[in-house]
Amino acid sequence: MNGEELKIKLAELLPDITIEEGGEWLNVLIAPSSWLSFSNQLRNTQGLDLDYLFCLTCVDWKTHLTMVYHLTSTIHRHSIVIKSNLDRNKPEIETVSHTWRTAEFHEREVYELFGVNFLNHPDLRLLILPDGWEGKNPMRKDYEDPINIIKL
Amino acid sequence: MYRQTEIISDLSKTPPSEGLEGADMIINIGPQHPATHGVLHLVITLNGETIKKVEPHLGYIHRSIEKMCESLSYRQFIYATSRMDYLSSHINNHGCALCVEKGLQIEIPARAQVIRVLMDELTRIASHTLWWGAMAMDVGALTPFFLAFREREMINDIMEETCGARLTMNYMVPGGVMFDLHPNFQKKVKEFITHFKNKIDEYDELVTDNVIFRNRTENVGVISKEDAISYGMSGPSARASGVQCDIRKLYPYEIYNQLQFEEIIETGCDSFARYLVRMKEMRQSLSIVEQLIDNIPDGEFQAKTKAVLKLPKGEFYSRVETARGEFGVYIVSEGGTxxxxxxxxxxGFSNLSSLDHIARGSKIGDLVAIMGTLDFVIPDIDR
Structure with a gap:
């Protein structure tokens, strides 16, 4: 499916999304509350079949956090990027680890490094950081560690 | 077929078995264990010899390269990436250089493109030979390890002459490559090609048709195509389950679309299929090197770039096929340096997420064969 067809299809599925163009792929901005049902639709709708989550990450914009999901279809070979803005003080979004199983690991990484709380995640624990880690999340922009981080 | 893995988050909640016979046992493998090839820590729950759950614990070599890169310039950050997947450092550098070039819209010279592909494929052979030796050693054959290092040493010598390094190459820079090829390069690579062509047949004779090896790997660690996709697997491990995922074919970069090579796909889905894919890939990489070694165009090896690189505001994503699978670089730029x-x-990180799913239900002795064929490099997982 090319960009135009994808846009029409996505607008049909969920009317209140914002679609940005310009980058390499279609950027879709959604509200965190609608993510769970939308992710299932993306995965299972015939013609979309976005079954491969190849990158899941988060960006700290100082005013808010943005979750970024890169999806592609192994059948039709089209890719889209899903973004969702979260409140920086209480970041919460539904997990997609039941839709794309690899997300279980990626979400654990984002959870510890950015402090995003994934609702209904089956096993939300620290993955990379040592057990008993307390304090702020190291990948946030305001994280300070005078001992372990050497400022360049 | 999609197999649902039940997620056991807290083992203390599962009912304890009666008596000692059926009781669960928890075993730690790693962080210092020869079969994990690095500092990976696995907490394994066993029932007798059967694996009930594998829980990877990461972070023993986590250096937070992503955070480090936020304070490095677009020329500097590439050097940090050699330290991630140290067995395919050329290809890591390549992915980063491609992403910066995409942002700056630099056209790189034909000579540089050929050199890059040559280096990538030599790296792939070196990485796969090391994997072959280490994997055979994991399942109990010691000799292949020494044979594999003999061939890998030849590639390392070739790299050393041109790049000045044997492991962390730092050879690909935005705009091309750092230096021109060493005068001995073509001669040495040709020597290597004739040498390796015989040796790879020897590899097959020694290990591939070995009955003990086959018994250890066939029907061990099966993962279906649907599951491999859902777990985000890529590279040879996914191609052994029938997933078409070679970035060189699907999203060609540099001159890969002009080259003659096959994407190796197996449908065995087990450890032996993963083994076969890598063995066949070595032959394909060798054929790519053969096609290019006499056809290196003359000209510049680096495009002219500014001393200080500034990417325009926006987001850039580029991907390359490393020896282990799809390596992606996602840069968010604010327009600064x-x-x-x-x-x-x-x-490695995505492939590792499938380990629990693959290993459940198999015997603990098979875990080594499963991990060996998934080909983990721990600094690549931890970053």
Missing amino acids: TPYRIKFRSP
Whole structure:
């Protein structure tokens, strides 16, 4: 499916999304509350079949956090990027680890490094950081560690 | 067929078995264990000899390269990426250089493109030979390890002459490559090709048709195509389950679309299929090197770039096929000289997420064969 067809299809599925163009792929901005049902639709709708989550990450914009999901279809070979803005003080979004199983690991990484709380995640624990880690999340922009981080 | 793995988050909640006979046992493998090839820590729950759950614990070599890169310039950050997947450092550098070039819209000279592909494929052979030796050693054959290092040493010598390094190459820079090829390069690579062509047949004779090896790997660690896709697997491990995922074919970069090579796909889905894919890939890489070694065009090896690189505001994503799978670089730029955020999509991290699913229900002795064929490089997983 090319960009135009994808846009029409996505607008049909969920009317209140914002679609940005310009980058390499279609950027879709959604509200965190609608993510769970939308992710299932993306995965299972015939013609979309976005079954491969190849990158899941988060960006700290100082005013808010943005979750970024890169999806592609192994059948039709089209890719889209899903973004969702979260409140920086209480970041919460539904997990997609039941839709794309690899997300279980990626979400654990984002959870510890950015402090995003994934609702209904089956096993939300620290993955990379040592057990008993307390304090702020190291990948946030305001994280300070005078001992372990050497400022360049 | 999609197999649902039940997620056991807290083992203390599962009912204890009666008596000692059926009781669960928890075993730690690693962080210092020869079969994990690095500092990976696995907590394994066993019932007798059967694996009930594998829980990877990461972070023993986590250096937070992503955070580090936020304060490095677009020329500097590439050097940090050699330290991730140290067995395919050329290809890591390549992915980062491609992403910066995409942002700056630099056209790189034909000579540089050929050199890059040559180096990538030599790296792939070196990485796969090391994997072959280490994997055979994991399942109990010691000799292949020494044979594999003999061939890998030849490639390392070739790299050393041109790049000045044997492991962390730092050879690909935005705009091309850092230096021109060493005068001995073509001669040495040709020597290597004739040498390796015989040796790879020897590899097959020694290990591939070995009855003990086959018994250890066939029907061990099966993962279906649907599951492999759902777990985000890539590279040879996914191609052994029938997933078409070679970035060189699907999203060709440099001159890969002009080259003659096959994407190796097996449908065995087990450890032996993963083994076969890598063995066949070595032959394909060798054929690519053969096609290019006499056809290196003359000209510049580096495009002219500014001393200080500034990426325009926006987001850039590029991907390359490393020896382990799809390596992605995601740069978020604010228009400055340093990236605002960098994410490295490392193939090992996604492949590791499937380990629990693959290993459940198999015997503990098979775990080594499963991990060996998934080909983990721990710094690549931890970043």
